[in-house]
Amino acid sequence: xxxxxxxxxxxxxxxxxxxxxxxxxxxxxxxxxxxxxxxxxxxxxxxxxxxxxxxxxxxxxxxxxxxxxxxxxxxxxxxxxxxxxxxxxxxxxxxxxxxxxxxxxxxxxxxxxxxxxxxxxxxxxxxxxxxxxxxxxxxxxxxxxxxxxxxxxxxxxxxxxxxxxxxxxxxxxxxxxxxxxxxxxxxxxxxxxxxxxxxxxxxxxxxxxxxxxxxxxxxxxxxxxxxxxxxxxxxxxxxxxxxxxxxxxxxxxxxxxxxxxxxxxxxxxxxxxxxxxxxxxxxxxxxxxxxxxxxxxxxxxxxxxxxxxxxxxxxxxxxxxxxxxxxxxxxxxxxxxxxxxxxx
Amino acid sequence: xxxxxxxxxxxxxxxxxxxxxxxxxxxxxxxxxxxxxxxxxxxxxxxxxxxxxxxxxxxxxxxxxxxxxxxxxxx
Numbered sequence: 001x002x003x004x005x006x007x008x009x010x011x012x013x014x015x016x017x018x019x020x021x022x023x024x025x026x027x028x029x030x031x032x033x034x035x036x037x038x039x040x041x042x043x044x045x046x047x048x049x050x051x052x053x054x055x056x057x058x059x060x061x062x063x064x065x066x067x068x069x070x071x072x073x074x075x076x077x078x079x080x081x082x083x084x085x086x087x088x089x090x091x092x093x094x095x096x097x098x099x100x101x102x103x104x105x106x107x108x109x110x111x112x113x114x115x116x117x118x119x120x121x122x123x124x125x126x127x128x129x130x131x132x133x134x135x136x137x138x139x140x141x142x143x144x145x146x147x148x149x150x151x152x153x154x155x156x157x158x159x160x161x162x163x164x165x166x167x168x169x170x171x172x173x174x175x176x177x178x179x180x181x182x183x184x185x186x187x188x189x190x191x192x193x194x195x196x197x198x199x200x201x202x203x204x205x206x207x208x209x210x211x212x213x214x215x216x217x218x219x220x221x222x223x224x225x226x227x228x229x230x231x232x233x234x235x236x237x238x239x240x241x242x243x244x245x246x247x248x249x250x251x252x253x254x255x256x257x258x259x260x261x262x263x264x265x266x267x268x269x270x271x272x273x274x275x276x277x278x279x280x281x282x283x284x285x286x287x288x289x290x291x292x293x294x295x296x297x298x299x300x301x302x303x304x305x306x307x308x309x310x311x312x313x314x315x316x317x318x319x320x321x322x323x324x325x326x327x328x329x330x331x332x333x334x335x336x337x338x339x340x341x342x343x344x
Numbered sequence: 345x346x347x348x349x350x351x352x353x354x355x356x357x358x359x360x361x362x363x364x365x366x367x368x369x370x371x372x373x374x375x376x377x378x379x380x381x382x383x384x385x386x387x388x389x390x391x392x393x394x395x396x397x398x399x400x401x402x403x404x405x406x407x408x409x410x411x412x413x414x415x416x417x418x419x
Contacts, residue, residue: 043416076418167414194412235411264412295412 001064001078002140003031003085006107006150008060026092027108028057030205034088037202038081050124061140065128067119072160075114075153079161079168080195082110082151087197087229090216091208099212102219111140113154138178139187147171149190149225158188163324166295167194169260192260193225194295198233217248227252228261241269258289264296267303276307294323301331310335 005011005027012020035055039047047053047068055064064081066074086108089095095105115132135154143152148171153161155173162170171189178185198206213230216223227248234245241249246269249262256262267282283300290296301316313335320328 070419073417073419161418164418167412194414196414232411232414268411 001066001082001110001112002137003062003064003082003108003110004140004144005060006109006144011106023094024060026094027060027089030088030092031055031057031062031085033202034084034205035081037205038084038200041202042200043077050126054125063133063136065117065126067126071114072164075112075157075160076165078112079151079153079190080200082112083149083190083193083195083197083225083229084200086110086149086151086225087201087209088205090226091201091205091212096208096212099216099219102215104220105216105223107150107223109140109143109146110151111136111138111143111154112152112157113139114157114160115154134180135178135185138181138185139176141178142176142187143189146189149193151190152187153190155186155188158186162188166325169193169290169293193228194232194261194264195229196232196236197229199236217252224252224256224259227259231261231265235265235268240272241265243269245269257285260286260290260293260296263289264299267299271303271306276303279303280307292323294320294325294328297323298325298328298331301328301335305331305335 005024008024011023015023039045039049039053047066052068053064053066055062062085064078066078068074089108090099090105098105113132113136115130115135117128117130117132119126119128121127139152139154143150146152153170158170161168168190169192171191173186173188175184176187177183198210201209209229210233213226213233216226217230220226230248231241231245235241238245246266249266249269252259252262253266263282263286267279267286270276270279270282280300280303283296283303286296287293287300297316297320301313301320304310304313304316314332317328317332317335321332
């Protein structure tokens with residue numbers, strides 16, 4: 001995984017030498033603190049640096065390697081780590097100041113590839129070379145122009161996780177080209193994520209990020225990934241979708257009508273308020289835009305069951321089952337049980 | 345003798361009451377997973393968060409278990 005500061009050259013050209021050095025050092029500090037927390041605290045030291053993973057910080061970029069016996073999990077961990085690094089960078093002093101004056105935050109872009117490399121043991125780690133690394137770098141370069149999370153996965157990385165995940169939604173395949181890469185390569189952008197970034201952040205960073213989320217969402221309509229992080233964090237914190245969160249969902253849907261997190265949490269809000277007809281409309285919009293979102297079909301099935309629409313609920317559960325959502329089988333069976341119960 | 349037995353019985357009842365009060369006050373709130381962000385706890389098992397009982401339909405209010413599973417790791 002390559003993680004890079006977007007537009008760092010522009011910053012270098014306008015900032016003085018010391019200011020730019022401080023800017024880059026701020027990025028390094030965020031990476032060190034968050035990575036240490038992610039691997040040592042959040043993952044409870046399960047993975048050893050050097051043996052299972054490693055990272056190298058070089059100027060305005062960081063390169064991560066994960067190499068355990070579970071490649072799907074490696075890709076997933078890198079994707080979620082990438083999300084938390086984005087959140088951590090937003091909470092950095094550089095971006096706090098920018099957000100407070102309603103400027104767009106300085107961003108980071110992420111490219112993830114999976115492939116074989118040549119590794120030479122060096123001390124406690126490895127020195128790695130290979131085309132897979134070059135391709136990951138090109139994917140990261142491409143990711144700066146992303147329209148959603150600016151986290152792109154290669155074909156190989158995407159194929160490892162997309163059928164196993166319920167909390168990551170991807171854009172359609174895009175063909176990209178890059179310097180030194182023959183022909184074109186396929187990439188997929190994370191379009192939305194039901195990932196609790198705040199829960200994965202170092203506590204001191206989480207506190208700052210939570211304070212900034214609202215202002216960051218209000219000041220910049222481009223970085224809707226912050227809104228996604230906000231909705232998930234808010235729902236966890238309150239145990240429900242609050243009125244304030246629902247207002248933010250509606251606001252986001254004004255400029256991105258197919259935003260998955262906004263549609264999903266708005267539907268949940270309506271259900272929690274007992275307004276099932278509005279919930280149904282939101283679910284229908286969500287699933288029209290994201291027909292492969294299995295969990296969406298599951299919750300839609302539950303909503304329809306609550307409305308007494310058993311036949312439609314059964315169809316929703318079947319769609320969820322087809323997408324690998326095992327809980328849908330139970331929901332469908334219960335619905336069929338209710339249909340078979342003779343009326344009193 | 346009878347007085348000693350009575351006091352012994354009384355003390356036993358007091359101890360039982362004390363245990364009951366302690367067990368009620370120490371009872372942890374149910375950790376209903378909302379299907380997301382369970383975090384490191386999920387490392388210990390192979391299950392994907394969201395396979396737990398909170399996803400049973402019928403009887404569960406929309407707020408419970410209505411959120412997308414967000415495992416720390418995947419198999």
